[in-house]
Amino acid sequence: MTDHSQYAETLALYAMGALDNxxxxxxxEAHLQSCVECRMELDAxxxxxxxLALSTVGPMPPQRSRERLLGAIESEPxxxxxxxxxxxxxxxxxxxxxxxVAATLLLAIFxxxxxxxxxxxxxxxxxxxxxxxxxxxxxxxxxxxxxxxxELQLIRDLVKARxxxxxxxxxSKWPAQPQAKTIYVPRKGLLLMANNLQPLPGDKVYQLWxxxxxxxxxMSFGTFKTDPSGNAVMHHPVKTDxxxxxxxxTIEPEGGSLEPTMxxxxxxxx
Amino acid sequence: xxSTQQSARRIRETREQGLVQTTANGDARLSPQADxxxxxxxxxxxxxxxxxxxxxxxxxQAPNLExxxxxxARMRAGDKDAMATVYDRYRGIVYAVALRVLxxxxxxxxxxxxxxLRLWRNPNGFDVERGKLPAWLAVSARNRSIDVxxxxxxxDHIEEFAISSNIDLEDGLARTEAVEKIRAVISQLxxxxxxxxxxxxxxxxxxxxxxxxxGEPLGTVKTRIRTGLLTLRKAFQ
Numbered sequence: 001m002t003d004h005s006q007y008a009e010t011l012a013l014y015a016m017g018a019l020d021n022x023x024x025x026x027x028x029e030a031h032l033q034s035c036v037e038c039r040m041e042l043d044a045x046x047x048x049x050x051x052l053a054l055s056t057v058g059p060m061p062p063q064r065s066r067e068r069l070l071g072a073i074e075s076e077p078x079x080x081x082x083x084x085x086x087x088x089x090x091x092x093x094x095x096x097x098x099x100x101v102a103a104t105l106l107l108a109i110f111x112x113x114x115x116x117x118x119x120x121x122x123x124x125x126x127x128x129x130x131x132x133x134x135x136x137x138x139x140x141x142x143x144x145x146x147x148x149x150x151e152l153q154l155i156r157d158l159v160k161a162r163x164x165x166x167x168x169x170x171x172s173k174w175p176a177q178p179q180a181k182t183i184y185v186p187r188k189g190l191l192l193m194a195n196n197l198q199p200l201p202g203d204k205v206y207q208l209w210x211x212x213x214x215x216x217x218x219m220s221f222g223t224f225k226t227d228p229s230g231n232a233v234m235h236h237p238v239k240t241d242x243x244x245x246x247x248x249x250t251i252e253p254e255g256g257s258l259e260p261t262m263x264x265x266x267x268x269x270x
Numbered sequence: 271x272x273s274t275q276q277s278a279r280r281i282r283e284t285r286e287q288g289l290v291q292t293t294a295n296g297d298a299r300l301s302p303q304a305d306x307x308x309x310x311x312x313x314x315x316x317x318x319x320x321x322x323x324x325x326x327x328x329x330x331q332a333p334n335l336e337x338x339x340x341x342x343a344r345m346r347a348g349d350k351d352a353m354a355t356v357y358d359r360y361r362g363i364v365y366a367v368a369l370r371v372l373x374x375x376x377x378x379x380x381x382x383x384x385x386x387l388r389l390w391r392n393p394n395g396f397d398v399e400r401g402k403l404p405a406w407l408a409v410s411a412r413n414r415s416i417d418v419x420x421x422x423x424x425x426d427h428i429e430e431f432a433i434s435s436n437i438d439l440e441d442g443l444a445r446t447e448a449v450e451k452i453r454a455v456i457s458q459l460x461x462x463x464x465x466x467x468x469x470x471x472x473x474x475x476x477x478x479x480x481x482x483x484x485g486e487p488l489g490t491v492k493t494r495i496r497t498g499l500l501t502l503r504k505a506f507q
Contacts, residue, residue: 009489012496013470013477017416020476046409046431048499051506052471053408054439055452058366065365065379069357069386073350076390 004038007031011038015045145188152191152235159193159233178230180249180266182208186241190221192234197226197266200251207252208234209260213245221247223256338403338440345393353390359442360404361386364411371415371472381418385410404439405431416474434506455505459498462486466494 010028013019019028032039180194192208200206205225209218222236249266250257336355344352364385368378385407389396396406409431417424438444456464462484469475469483477491484491 009492009496012499013492015499016467016470016495017413017474018470018476018480018495020478040432043430043432044503045499046429047405047433048503049471050405050409050431050433051437051452051502052456052467053367053412054363054405054449055456056363056366056370056408057449057453058362058369060362061365061379061382065361065382066354066357068379069383070350070354072383072387073353073390076387 004035004041007038011042012045015042016049148185148188152189155191156233156235159231178266182247184210184244184247185238186243187238189238190234190236192221192224192232192236194224194226194232194234194249194266195230197230197232199226199228199230203254204251205254205256206232206265207250207256207260208236209248209250210242210244211246211248213243216242218248218260220256220258223252342393342396342403345390353386356389356403357386360407363404364407367408367411368415371412371474372418377418378415381411381414384414384424402433402437402439404445405433412471419474434503436506451505452502455502459501463494463498463501466491467498470495 007028010019010021010024014025014028019025032042176196178194178196178198180192180197183191190208194206197206205223207223208221210221211218219240219242221238222234224232224234226232246268248260248264248268250260250262250264252261338356341352341356345356361382365378365382368381368385369375372378372381388410389407396403414424416422433439437448439448456467459467465484466480469480470477475483477488477495480486481488481491486494
């Protein structure tokens with residue numbers, strides 16, 4: 001990183017035209033090409049040096065100098081003078097003196113507009129980032145749900161496949177026992193897998209009930225029938241977030257019932 | 271506090287700025303503003319200060335056809351009278367600088383001629399918005415004089431420079447005061463510092479030449495020149 005102070009003294013010499021060290025001059029001129037700050041300081045130093053010129057006083061030049069100059073001007077090829085009316089259109093220097101102030105004012109207004117625009121854009125950017133973050137989170141949740149659904153579909157397809165080999169292993173001294181397994185996720189779904197259930201007549205169905213932990217009435221979670229081997233798989237969409245105390249299966253007329261009909265043919269183990 | 275003699279001179283200059291009018295029969299009389307000025311002012315100092323206020327007010331109310339910027343605009347249009355006015359106004363400073371550098375009246379007259387001719391040939395070389403004409407002419411005279419001293423061909427342009435906005439060079443009286451202040455500041459610089467500045471600026475000597483002549487180390491010469499310039503700047507901030 002270049003330090004401007006290292007050029008301070010050579011810059012003053014350069015402004016006076018008194019820097020005769022070629023290497024220093026080349027280095028300084030290279031630096032000036034890229035450094036606005038040093039170029040401004042150079043202009044200021046030249047302005048300081050100009051005060052030396054302005055300090056000189058002496059005799060007035062002889063009258064012949066004036067005549068010589070005006071004579072030379074007469075013989076100078078110049079474009080024809082334009083009308084005074086046109087010249088009057090030139091801005092008066094006193095007004096020109098206001099120009100830097102006006103320019104500064106305009107610059108300040110422009111800067112203020114830029115600042116406000118910047119603040120507005122930053123606000124919009126923050127909002128966009130917040131929205132993006134929320135949407136990203138929702139996308140992750142949806143992805144997770146989709147993964148779970150796919151997994152459930154795979155399980156269901158596996159269990160319901162026509163060529164699936166269903167085999168229930170029990171203690172060798174005991175006959176095959178009816179059993180059912182439930183997988184329940186509040187607000188998402190329920191999967192039931194049953195084996196060795198007794199096939200029902202055509203006007204009867206099995207109905208699954210959720211027995212809530214809060215003691216309220218049992219809720220129907222759908223009806224199902226078994227295949228000839230007594231196996232069944234049922235997927236039931238769930239909108240409730242009831243916590244289950246247990247699940248129960250009853251035998252109901254075709255179409256299901258609003259309330260379970262006793263007895264409960266399958267309940268929680270133990 | 272200004273003396274009665276100074277006040278009289280300044281009042282005279284005030285009159286020259288247009289506060290004296292000529293009647294139909296050729297008699298001179300004071301303008302209403304000047305009349306008011308003389309009636310209400312009790313001391314020469316008050317009269318002078320009020321006159322300056324009136325002059326400033328008149329400048330802000332109507333364009334001054336004698337302003338440098340306006341003269342330059344007329345020169346761009348080929349108006350020779352404007353050139354003559356500029357010459358009459360600034361011939362002294364240009365000639366003084368050339369004479370200070372060259373020490374020879376003939377050579378100084380040549381530089382005087384060159385500087386004004388260059389302005390006439392290319393009035394656009396002086397940027398009204400960026401500079402002050404007397405300073406531009408003085409620097410131009412100095413640079414051309416150094417070229418003559420060093421037997422170098424003249425440069426086509428002079429470098430840009432920035433003079434403190436606190437220095438009023440356009441107004442004749444203010445310019446005189448500014449020059450007096452500049453001279454006072456320079457005279458108060460340490461002797462060796464002032465000499466180093468003058469050798470570099472008016473004699474066109476490089477810092478090595480100054481060091482060789484004074485027997486001072488190069489670093490000392492560098493420091494003196496920079497310090498001297500900054501002291502001048504500080505005096506007008």
